[in-house]
Amino acid sequence: MNQMKHIIILGAGTAGTMMANHLHHHLHQPEWKITIIDEREKHYYQPGYLFLPFGIYEPEDIVKNITDFIPKDVELVQQKINRVIPDQRMVQLANGEGLDYDILIVATGAKIAPEEVTGMKGPEWQKSVFDFYTFEGALALRNKLREWTGGKLVVHITEMPIKCPVAPLEFAFLADSFFHEKNMRDKVQITYVTPLSGAFTKPKATATLEHLLDEKGITIEGDFAIEQVDNENKKIIDYGGREIPFDLLVTVPTNKGDELMARSGMGDDLNYVPTHKATLQSKNWNNVFVLGDASNIPASKAGSVAHFEAEILTENILRFIKGEPLKEEFDGHANCFVETGHGKALLIDFNYTHEPVEGTFPFPGLGPLRLLKESKMNHWGKLAFKWIYWNMLLKGRHIPFVSATMSEKGKHYTETVSQ
Amino acid sequence: MEKMIAGKPITVNEEGYLTNFNQWDEKIGEAIAAEANISLTPRHWDVIKYLQTEEKNQVPLSIRRVGKSGVVDIKEFYSLFPNAPLKTATKIAGIPKPASCI
Ligand SMILES: Cc1cc2nc3c(=O)[nH]c(=O)nc-3n(C[C@H](O)[C@H](O)[C@H](O)COP(=O)(O)OP(=O)(O)OC[C@H]3O[C@@H](n4cnc5c(N)ncnc54)[C@H](O)[C@@H]3O)c2cc1C
Numbered sequence: 001m002n003q004m005k006h007i008i009i010l011g012a013g014t015a016g017t018m019m020a021n022h023l024h025h026h027l028h029q030p031e032w033k034i035t036i037i038d039e040r041e042k043h044y045y046q047p048g049y050l051f052l053p054f055g056i057y058e059p060e061d062i063v064k065n066i067t068d069f070i071p072k073d074v075e076l077v078q079q080k081i082n083r084v085i086p087d088q089r090m091v092q093l094a095n096g097e098g099l100d101y102d103i104l105i106v107a108t109g110a111k112i113a114p115e116e117v118t119g120m121k122g123p124e125w126q127k128s129v130f131d132f133y134t135f136e137g138a139l140a141l142r143n144k145l146r147e148w149t150g151g152k153l154v155v156h157i158t159e160m161p162i163k164c165p166v167a168p169l170e171f172a173f174l175a176d177s178f179f180h181e182k183n184m185r186d187k188v189q190i191t192y193v194t195p196l197s198g199a200f201t202k203p204k205a206t207a208t209l210e211h212l213l214d215e216k217g218i219t220i221e222g223d224f225a226i227e228q229v230d231n232e233n234k235k236i237i238d239y240g241g242r243e244i245p246f247d248l249l250v251t252v253p254t255n256k257g258d259e260l261m262a263r264s265g266m267g268d269d270l271n272y273v274p275t276h277k278a279t280l281q282s283k284n285w286n287n288v289f290v291l292g293d294a295s296n297i298p299a300s301k302a303g304s305v306a307h308f309e310a311e312i313l314t315e316n317i318l319r320f321i322k323g324e325p326l327k328e329e330f331d332g333h334a335n336c337f338v339e340t341g342h343g344k345a346l347l348i349d350f351n352y353t354h355e356p357v358e359g360t361f362p363f364p365g366l367g368p369l370r371l372l373k374e375s376k377m378n379h380w381g382k383l384a385f386k387w388i389y390w391n392m393l394l395k396g397r398h399i400p401f402v403s404a405t406m407s408e409k410g411k412h413y414t415e416t417v418s419q
Numbered sequence: 420m421e422k423m424i425a426g427k428p429i430t431v432n433e434e435g436y437l438t439n440f441n442q443w444d445e446k447i448g449e450a451i452a453a454e455a456n457i458s459l460t461p462r463h464w465d466v467i468k469y470l471q472t473e474e475k476n477q478v479p480l481s482i483r484r485v486g487k488s489g490v491v492d493i494k495e496f497y498s499l500f501p502n503a504p505l506k507t508a509t510k511i512a513g514i515p516k517p518a519s520c521i
Binding site: 159160195197201223225227239240269270298 | 481482483484487493494496497501502503504506518
């Protein structure tokens with residue numbers, strides 16, 4: 001009865017940090033101890049990786065100490081996690097130490113795996129082939145863009161799903177803007193290459209985004225399933241034999257969950273953990289919960305999604321502890337600003353069943369933000385997101401007027417349910 | 420909407436995918452394949468049957484999974500169903516177009 005129970009959070013990134021901040025208000029010693037484990041010392045604001053290559057943000061804007069965001073009554077263990085043994089309710093660290101848990105929260109995120117494609121991490125890696133999904137990659141690309149004199153820029157997605165699926169499009173838009181400002185837009189051909197048939201996965205947003213690509217003179221190549229990067233001839237080649245030449249390739253490699261999930265036998269073929277999409281409970285172990293990019297639920301892999309999930313998961317964990325049924329509440333709500341360059345952005349708000357449409361946000365009919373329409377206000381919203389992230393999201397504060405489940409008010413749906 | 424396929428009225432969506440698998444049979448598959456200029460060989464049928472089984476078991480389909488299925492590798496998948504193999508093959512198989520996530 002008096003034995004202290006233990007909740008362990010794996011990963012102190014966006015989602016894990018939010019969970020630590022939520023849970024410590026509810027679970028206290030001597031009944032509960034909360035531990036969070038991460039191998040890193042630094043917390044990276046990943047949405048900033050989009051702006052780093054263009055010199056819009058500096059490294060110090062997007063890197064802070066993990067310790068600044070973890071509450072004092074939560075124990076932070078800075079160690080690599082080797083594996084989880086869910087049947088024994090134990091986490092094993094890389095140093096061999098074992099930690100027992102009563103409840104486990106998996107928030108180990110997703111990362112790039114360029115080694116999945118032949119030649120991607122070849123001799124041209126970080127010479128003419130770059131990623132911007134890592135801090136190192138975005139920084140190396142910034143240095144390249146400073147001196148690049150122009151040619152064929154290819155912005156490329158390897159395969160879905162990826163984190164923040166609009167980020168590569170935003171990269172293409174910002175590149176257009178960047179080269180305009182440098183007075184060299186005429187020296188750069190921009191091509192957007194995707195394994196999807198169009199610019200995005202949802203029809204209405206795809207139409208809007210393709211119109212913008214066209215307006216900015218960016219060519220789109222769809223249905224491209226890459227087989228290899230030809231380093232010598234600087235081409236990407238797909239399984240059907242289609243070839244696209246580049247002088248500068250900015251690719252989003254395959255995204256995968258951490259290898260630790262493979263070592264633990266907890267992941268699918270991409271190391272994502274099978275999870276109930278409405279409750280966020282693991283499909284295989286009752287006392288394991290998953291949020292953020294680490295899960296396999298069909299929602300966007302985005303910080304905003306993790307924020308909505310964290311509010312719902314906190315409630316579900318408290319219910320689980322009391323032995324009450326879990327709330328099947330998560331609806332896949334995502335809310336993303338899409339930078340479109342030249343000081344503008346658009347905003348999309350959607351969930352499992354409702355695609356992004358036009359309208360106003362967060363106040364129906366009033367805005368001030370416009371859905372699926374470019375505006376300067378939206379751009380300021382995107383830049384404000386950094387402040388909100390560091391000061392509100394990570395600390396688990398509720399964002400006023402924005403609910404965890406999606407609101408249909410003020411949105412122009414033509415039918416009630418789409419997809 | 421309804422479309423005449425292999426002499427029968429079949430319900431399809433705006434992209435031509437069957438919305439009711441019960442209406443599918445091999446003749447329908449052959450007719451949809453012919454529209455894409457593909458004549459079905461035993462290797463095509465291996466892939467189609469595999470996709471139908473996966474769909475029935477609610478396994479999300481992706482080119483990567485097909486490639487690792489042991490049924491075909493991705494190269495052969497492309498040579499059997501050129502250009503956009505998963506989209507073409509699922510249409511012929513009478514199952515929904517794979518939603519490639521969000
Ligand atoms: C370029 C880019 C732009 C983006 N833009 C946006 C945006 O505009 N809006 C938005 O909402 N989202 C955006 N995102 C997505 C957002 O950053 C992620 O969805 C979010 O960070 C996911 O949080 P997480 O906690 O699941 O994973 P992470 O924040 O990645 O955290 C995972 C943590 O787990 C740790 N970890 C993993 N494995 C181990 C191990 N074996 N041992 C120890 N520690 C481990 C890692 O060190 C890391 O700290 C963007 C992402 C990228 C890459």
